[in-house]
Structure formats: structure tokens, C-alpha cells
Amino acid sequence: GxxxxxxxxxxxxxxxxxxxxxxxxxxxxxxxxxxxxxxxGKGPQFIIDIRSNMDKRQGQRVTVLLNKTVKHLSxxxxxTQPGDSAVYFCAENxxxxxxxxxxxxTKLSVIP
Amino acid sequence: xxxxxxxxxxxxxxxxxxxxxxxxxxxDHENMFWYRQDPGLGLRLIYFSYDVKMxxxxxxxxxxxxxxxxxxxxxxxxxxxxxxxxxxxxxASNPLGQEKNYGYTFGSGTRLTVV
Numbered sequence: 001g002x003x004x005x006x007x008x009x010x011x012x013x014x015x016x017x018x019x020x021x022x023x024x025x026x027x028x029x030x031x032x033x034x035x036x037x038x039x040x041g042k043g044p045q046f047i048i049d050i051r052s053n054m055d056k057r058q059g060q061r062v063t064v065l066l067n068k069t070v071k072h073l074s075x076x077x078x079x080t081q082p083g084d085s086a087v088y089f090c091a092e093n094x095x096x097x098x099x100x101x102x103x104x105x106t107k108l109s110v111i112p
Numbered sequence: 113x114x115x116x117x118x119x120x121x122x123x124x125x126x127x128x129x130x131x132x133x134x135x136x137x138x139x140d141h142e143n144m145f146w147y148r149q150d151p152g153l154g155l156r157l158i159y160f161s162y163d164v165k166m167x168x169x170x171x172x173x174x175x176x177x178x179x180x181x182x183x184x185x186x187x188x189x190x191x192x193x194x195x196x197x198x199x200x201x202x203x204a205s206n207p208l209g210q211e212k213n214y215g216y217t218f219g220s221g222t223r224l225t226v227v
Binding site: 041 | 155
């Protein structure tokens with residue numbers, strides 16, 4: 001079946017460096033993508049989203065890039081801070097669907 | 113601030129007990145979902161609901177049931193709790209999609225331990 005996956009299950013970065021978290025998706029019909037952040041013991045929180053008619057979207061310290069040609073999604077976090085330590089999930093929904101498919105997550109650890 | 117509220121953060125129940133997990137959202141969302149989250153397995157959909165009194169099975173419905181008597185409330189029921197149902201349970205909601213925004217809002221989660 002269709003699935004959303006991640007290239008790296010864990011990522012350690014030095015405080016102040018930029019972080020890049022990657023996600024591969026397999027449903028070429030997906031038209032909406034989201035990144036969630038989940039801190040330990042909490043529910044996932046929305047970070048940023050992007051529609052398939054865009055290839056880049058920026059938020060506060062975060063940028064999402066979408067490459068539909070290779071079905072790849074990435075989350076870039078600028079000047080990573082200790083508070084960014086969490087598990088990050090990508091999610092997609094297929095065209096016409098309001099149900100999301102989630103990746104398994106990447107754990108980001110920030111080294112002070 | 114919009115919210116999805118799960119009634120308990122932590123629960124400990126005995127094997128064989130009937131367990132109710134409650135979820136309430138204040139965003140007037142049509143869709144509500146129950147997931148369980150386990151290490152290495154990610155988020156797995158148990159049940160979802162498109163509307164009051166409507167429910168659909170997700171990927172892992174066995175051992176669970178749900179109830180949606182009011183639009184804002186979606187309950188997950190473990191008919192007879194077993195130790196393999198020890199997990200983090202997450203409730204989420206999203207609107208029907210009129211604005212083409214299908215992002216979920218999640219609750220804080222309920223960590224259930226069955227002993």
C-alpha cells in the first residue's frame with residue numbers, strides 16, 4: 001500500500017546549526033503535506049504545511065521543501081535550539097481524502 | 113485557542129477491565145480520529161468518525177469500539193483490556209475540508225498501561 005517514510009530515524013545536531021529532516025512519500029496523488037513536532041509525553045503539534053502546487057514554504061525558523069519529481073519532503077530548521085529536540089513526523093493526504101498518512105518519525109537531538 | 117482535550121493523561125487498568133478514553137474538541141470539526149502510538153510502529157489508526165453516530169474502522173480496530181453521540185465528543189472503548197493494548201492513545205480532529213486544509217489537531221495523549 002501507499003506509505004510515508006523517513007530516511008533517517010535519528011538526527012543529532014549541535015545547537016546553532018541547521019537541521020534537515022527528510023521524508024519520502026509514495027502516493028503521487030497526495031496534494032497536501034504537513035510536518036508535526038512531538039515532544040516527549042505530548043501529542044503532535046502542527047509546525048508547517050505545504051500544498052502540492054508549491055515547492056517551498058517558510059515559517060518562523062522552519063522551511064518545508066517539496067520535490068514532487070522524486071516524491072521527497074524535507075523540513076529545515078534554522079539555528080537549531082535545545083527546545084527543538086523532539087520527534088518530527090511528516091504526513092500526507094491523497095487528493096480528495098481528509099485522512100492523513102503518517103511517517104514513523106525522526107528523533108532530533110540538539111547537543112548544547 | 114482551539115483544542116482537542118483528552119480526559120486522562122495517564123491510566124492504569126487491569127486486564128479484562130472495560131476502559132473508556134474520552135476526547136472532546138471545541139472546533140466544530142466533523143472528523144475525529146483515534147490512533148495508538150507505539151515505538152517503532154508510529155501512529156496507527158484505530159477508528160474514525162465523519163459525523164455524529166458514524167464510525168469507520170481504521171487499520172487496527174480489533175479489541176476496540178467507539179462512540180460518537182455528539183459532534184464534539186469521540187470515545188474509544190476497550191471492551192476487555194489486555195496487556196498488548198498498553199500504549200499511547202492519541203485523539204485528533206479535522207474539518208470536513210471546505211478550506212482544503214486537512215491538518216489534524218491532536219490531543220495531548222493518554223498513556224494507558226494494562227497490568
